[in-house]
Amino acid sequence: MRKSLDEAIKWLKKKGELAESKGQPSTAIATASRKPTGTKKVFEIHVGKCKSLRRGDK
Amino acid sequence: MMMPFFSFDFYTFEYRSGTASGDSPVFNTRRAYELDESKELLDYLRDQFLKIDFIDESVDLCATPEANDYIGSVRIPLRDLLTSDRITNNFPIMNEKSMNMGEVEIAIRFYNASVRPEPLSKEFAAEMLNSQVINKQVLTAIAEKLAD
Secondary structure (H helix, E strand, C coil): CHHHHHHHHHHHHHHHHHHHHCCCCCCCEEEECCCCCCCEEEEEEEEEEEECCCCCCC | CCCEEEEEEECCEEEECCCCCCCCCEEEEEEEEEEECCHHHHHHHHHCEEEEEEEECCCCCCCCCCCCCEEEEEEEECCHHHHCCEEEEEEEEECCCCCEEEEEEEEEEEEECCCCCCCHHHHHHHHHHHHHHHHHHHHHHHHHHHHC
16 A cells, blocks of 8 residues: 555656656645635746756856 | 756745756746745745756766756745735846856746636736837837937
Protein backbone atom coordinates (compact mmCIF):
# COMPACT_ATOMS: atom_id res chain seq x y z
CA MET A 1 0.00 0.00 0.00
CA ARG A 2 2.74 2.42 1.10
CA LYS A 3 4.86 1.49 -1.90
CA SER A 4 2.05 2.03 -4.40
CA LEU A 5 1.26 5.44 -2.83
CA ASP A 6 4.89 6.50 -3.18
CA GLU A 7 4.88 5.34 -6.79
CA ALA A 8 1.67 7.27 -7.49
CA ILE A 9 3.15 10.49 -6.01
CA LYS A 10 6.33 10.00 -8.03
CA TRP A 11 4.28 9.48 -11.20
CA LEU A 12 2.20 12.62 -10.57
CA LYS A 13 5.32 14.73 -9.94
CA LYS A 14 6.96 13.41 -13.10
CA LYS A 15 3.80 14.03 -15.13
CA GLY A 16 3.60 17.63 -13.85
CA GLU A 17 7.22 18.32 -14.77
CA LEU A 18 6.78 16.85 -18.24
CA ALA A 19 3.66 18.92 -18.90
CA GLU A 20 5.42 22.13 -17.87
CA SER A 21 8.54 21.38 -19.90
CA LYS A 22 6.22 21.14 -22.92
CA GLY A 23 4.99 24.65 -22.22
CA GLN A 24 1.61 23.65 -20.84
CA PRO A 25 0.54 25.83 -17.92
CA SER A 26 0.12 24.04 -14.64
CA THR A 27 -3.23 24.56 -12.97
CA ALA A 28 -2.33 23.06 -9.64
CA ILE A 29 -3.47 25.08 -6.65
CA ALA A 30 -1.63 24.52 -3.41
CA THR A 31 -2.98 25.64 -0.06
CA ALA A 32 -1.54 26.96 3.19
CA SER A 33 -3.06 27.87 6.48
CA ARG A 34 -1.72 30.02 9.32
CA LYS A 35 -3.96 31.55 11.96
CA PRO A 36 -6.83 32.28 9.57
CA THR A 37 -8.99 35.37 9.77
CA GLY A 38 -11.65 33.81 7.59
CA THR A 39 -10.76 35.33 4.22
CA LYS A 40 -9.08 33.15 1.64
CA LYS A 41 -6.63 34.82 -0.70
CA VAL A 42 -4.99 33.55 -3.85
CA PHE A 43 -1.42 34.36 -4.84
CA GLU A 44 -1.04 33.61 -8.52
CA ILE A 45 2.09 33.84 -10.61
CA HIS A 46 2.63 33.42 -14.32
CA VAL A 47 6.12 33.14 -15.75
CA GLY A 48 6.18 33.66 -19.50
CA LYS A 49 8.95 34.24 -21.98
CA CYS A 50 12.61 34.75 -21.14
CA LYS A 51 14.85 36.79 -23.39
CA SER A 52 18.60 36.59 -24.00
CA LEU A 53 19.57 34.45 -21.03
CA ARG A 54 23.28 34.01 -20.45
CA ARG A 55 25.63 32.90 -17.74
CA GLY A 56 28.25 35.09 -16.15
CA ASP A 57 31.01 32.50 -16.61
CA LYS A 58 30.72 32.58 -20.42
CA MET B 1 22.68 24.81 -25.59
CA MET B 2 21.34 26.26 -22.36
CA MET B 3 18.79 24.23 -20.40
CA PRO B 4 17.32 26.76 -18.02
CA PHE B 5 14.85 26.22 -15.22
CA PHE B 6 13.71 28.47 -12.41
CA SER B 7 12.78 28.02 -8.77
CA PHE B 8 11.34 30.15 -6.01
CA ASP B 9 10.11 30.04 -2.44
CA PHE B 10 6.88 31.80 -1.56
CA TYR B 11 5.61 31.84 2.03
CA THR B 12 5.43 28.13 2.95
CA PHE B 13 5.71 26.91 -0.64
CA GLU B 14 8.58 25.94 -2.89
CA TYR B 15 8.48 25.51 -6.63
CA ARG B 16 10.89 24.29 -9.29
CA SER B 17 9.91 24.56 -12.94
CA GLY B 18 10.47 22.03 -15.65
CA THR B 19 13.62 22.39 -17.71
CA ALA B 20 13.40 24.37 -20.94
CA SER B 21 15.97 24.76 -23.72
CA GLY B 22 17.66 27.66 -25.46
CA ASP B 23 18.52 31.18 -24.35
CA SER B 24 15.00 32.57 -24.88
CA PRO B 25 12.70 29.88 -23.52
CA VAL B 26 8.95 30.25 -23.02
CA PHE B 27 7.97 28.69 -19.70
CA ASN B 28 4.29 29.67 -19.70
CA THR B 29 4.06 28.40 -16.15
CA ARG B 30 1.16 29.32 -13.89
CA ARG B 31 1.06 28.59 -10.18
CA ALA B 32 -1.69 29.54 -7.77
CA TYR B 33 -1.49 29.28 -3.99
CA GLU B 34 -4.54 29.60 -1.80
CA LEU B 35 -3.83 31.16 1.59
CA ASP B 36 -5.74 32.13 4.69
CA GLU B 37 -5.45 35.88 5.17
CA SER B 38 -3.60 36.48 8.41
CA LYS B 39 -1.33 39.03 10.05
CA GLU B 40 1.61 36.73 9.30
CA LEU B 41 0.74 36.71 5.62
CA LEU B 42 0.39 40.50 5.48
CA ASP B 43 3.70 40.93 7.37
CA TYR B 44 5.34 38.52 4.94
CA LEU B 45 4.07 40.48 1.92
CA ARG B 46 5.14 43.78 3.48
CA ASP B 47 8.69 42.65 4.31
CA GLN B 48 9.72 40.03 1.74
CA PHE B 49 10.82 39.87 -1.86
CA LEU B 50 9.87 37.10 -4.24
CA LYS B 51 13.24 35.86 -5.48
CA ILE B 52 13.15 33.69 -8.58
CA ASP B 53 16.44 31.95 -9.38
CA PHE B 54 17.32 30.88 -12.90
CA ILE B 55 19.75 27.97 -13.30
CA ASP B 56 21.31 26.38 -16.37
CA GLU B 57 20.96 22.62 -16.07
CA SER B 58 23.24 22.01 -19.07
CA VAL B 59 26.28 22.82 -16.91
CA ASP B 60 28.04 19.66 -15.78
CA LEU B 61 29.51 20.76 -12.46
CA CYS B 62 31.29 17.42 -12.03
CA ALA B 63 33.11 17.61 -15.36
CA THR B 64 33.84 21.36 -15.11
CA PRO B 65 33.94 22.36 -11.43
CA GLU B 66 35.01 25.90 -12.33
CA ALA B 67 31.80 26.46 -14.32
CA ASN B 68 28.81 28.24 -12.82
CA ASP B 69 25.28 27.02 -13.49
CA TYR B 70 23.70 30.11 -11.93
CA ILE B 71 22.21 32.49 -14.48
CA GLY B 72 20.73 35.08 -12.14
CA SER B 73 17.68 36.07 -10.14
CA VAL B 74 14.64 38.31 -10.29
CA ARG B 75 13.68 40.10 -7.08
CA ILE B 76 10.15 41.41 -6.82
CA PRO B 77 9.03 43.35 -3.73
CA LEU B 78 5.83 41.72 -2.52
CA ARG B 79 4.70 44.85 -0.65
CA ASP B 80 3.48 46.19 -4.02
CA LEU B 81 0.66 43.63 -3.73
CA LEU B 82 -0.65 45.45 -0.65
CA THR B 83 -1.43 48.53 -2.70
CA SER B 84 -2.09 46.94 -6.09
CA ASP B 85 -3.67 43.57 -6.81
CA ARG B 86 -1.23 42.83 -9.60
CA ILE B 87 2.34 43.18 -10.78
CA THR B 88 3.06 42.73 -14.49
CA ASN B 89 6.40 43.45 -16.07
CA ASN B 90 9.46 42.32 -17.97
CA PHE B 91 11.91 41.90 -15.12
CA PRO B 92 15.70 41.95 -15.50
CA ILE B 93 17.53 38.83 -14.34
CA MET B 94 20.57 39.97 -12.39
CA ASN B 95 23.52 37.86 -11.25
CA GLU B 96 25.52 38.20 -8.02
CA LYS B 97 27.68 40.91 -9.64
CA SER B 98 24.58 42.96 -10.53
CA MET B 99 25.07 42.17 -14.22
CA ASN B 100 22.01 41.85 -16.44
CA MET B 101 21.74 38.19 -17.55
CA GLY B 102 18.50 38.50 -19.52
CA GLU B 103 14.89 39.27 -18.79
CA VAL B 104 11.63 37.46 -18.12
CA GLU B 105 7.92 38.25 -18.38
CA ILE B 106 6.22 37.83 -15.02
CA ALA B 107 2.68 38.57 -13.90
CA ILE B 108 1.53 38.22 -10.29
CA ARG B 109 -1.95 38.62 -8.89
CA PHE B 110 -3.25 38.62 -5.33
CA TYR B 111 -7.00 38.40 -4.92
CA ASN B 112 -9.88 37.05 -2.85
CA ALA B 113 -10.46 33.35 -3.47
CA SER B 114 -14.20 34.01 -3.91
CA VAL B 115 -13.37 35.98 -7.07
CA ARG B 116 -12.61 33.92 -10.16
CA PRO B 117 -10.84 36.24 -12.58
CA GLU B 118 -9.79 35.49 -16.15
CA PRO B 119 -6.80 33.17 -16.39
CA LEU B 120 -3.70 35.22 -15.77
CA SER B 121 -1.95 33.97 -18.88
CA LYS B 122 -4.69 35.48 -21.11
CA GLU B 123 -4.74 38.75 -19.21
CA PHE B 124 -0.98 38.84 -19.22
CA ALA B 125 -0.83 38.39 -22.99
CA ALA B 126 -3.35 41.22 -23.45
CA GLU B 127 -1.42 43.55 -21.14
CA MET B 128 1.87 42.80 -22.85
CA LEU B 129 0.25 43.49 -26.22
CA ASN B 130 -1.16 46.77 -24.89
CA SER B 131 2.21 47.85 -23.57
CA GLN B 132 3.81 47.05 -26.94
CA VAL B 133 1.15 49.17 -28.70
CA ILE B 134 1.74 52.02 -26.25
CA ASN B 135 5.52 51.76 -26.76
CA LYS B 136 5.00 51.97 -30.52
CA GLN B 137 2.70 54.99 -30.15
CA VAL B 138 5.23 56.78 -27.93
CA LEU B 139 8.07 56.05 -30.36
CA THR B 140 5.97 57.28 -33.28
CA ALA B 141 5.11 60.47 -31.39
CA ILE B 142 8.79 61.10 -30.58
CA ALA B 143 9.80 60.43 -34.19
CA GLU B 144 7.14 62.85 -35.46
CA LYS B 145 8.29 65.49 -32.98
CA LEU B 146 11.89 65.09 -34.10
CA ALA B 147 10.86 65.24 -37.76
CA ASP B 148 9.12 68.62 -37.21
